[in-house]
Amino acid sequence: MASRFARLTTSVPQLTRSYAASAQSIKAPITLFGLDGRYATALYVAAARENALDTVEKDLKQFQSFAAKDKQVASFLENPTLSRKEKKDSIASLLAKSGKVHNLTKNFFETLAENGRLPESAKVIDSFGELMSAHRNELSLVVTSAKALDKATLNKVAEALQKSQLAEGKKLLVSNKVKPDILGGLLVELGDKSIDLTVSSKLAKLNKLVSDAV
Structure with a gap:
């Protein structure tokens, strides 16, 4: 799984390295399938390694709430006409508007943008929530x-x-x-x-x- 996620995130070295280095020592509490499950699991493992699970979860909920209140944000995430570069350049400013975020969160969204997966953001965030619920039993x-x-x-x-x-x-x-x-x-x-x-x-x-x- 590590190599599969590495192929998806070659454009964001920090998140990839965090996942690769922690894959053997830290495991997700439950196994999730599908693309959203893989992204969420990779983020969970990287955040666990940096003791940033609660911080990243807060970031994701904050962004989700921000996107739900602003239809233009939702439209941006779903817009298929924007290039990946345009989405990557824009996601940083959107994150800044939603509030201060952890570097892992920032790199994570940039990864989604680079790989053309921003439309999957809501699903990935929900999957991360499942992992956190399992983590808290x-x-x-x-x-x-x-x-x-x-x-x-x-x-x-x-x-x-x-x-x-x-x-x-x-x-x-x-x-x-x-x-x-x-x-x-x-x-x-x-x-x-x-x-x-x-x-x-x-x-x-x-x-x-x-x-x-x-």
């Missing part, structure tokens, strides 16, 4: 309901799952997603596992039983 818990749940109800769901084997002893990051078309009940997503207790799901099963019986 966290597990995402998304509870989907027809109406917003109060904090007490959400806590009860989280507490019940925290005690179960499904939580794998990890710290749960709880969020509530509202989706009226489930009609009622809950859809619980814990990491890559899901428990469907929604009314819409039960009605779908009932309708299938009725149609199969006719």
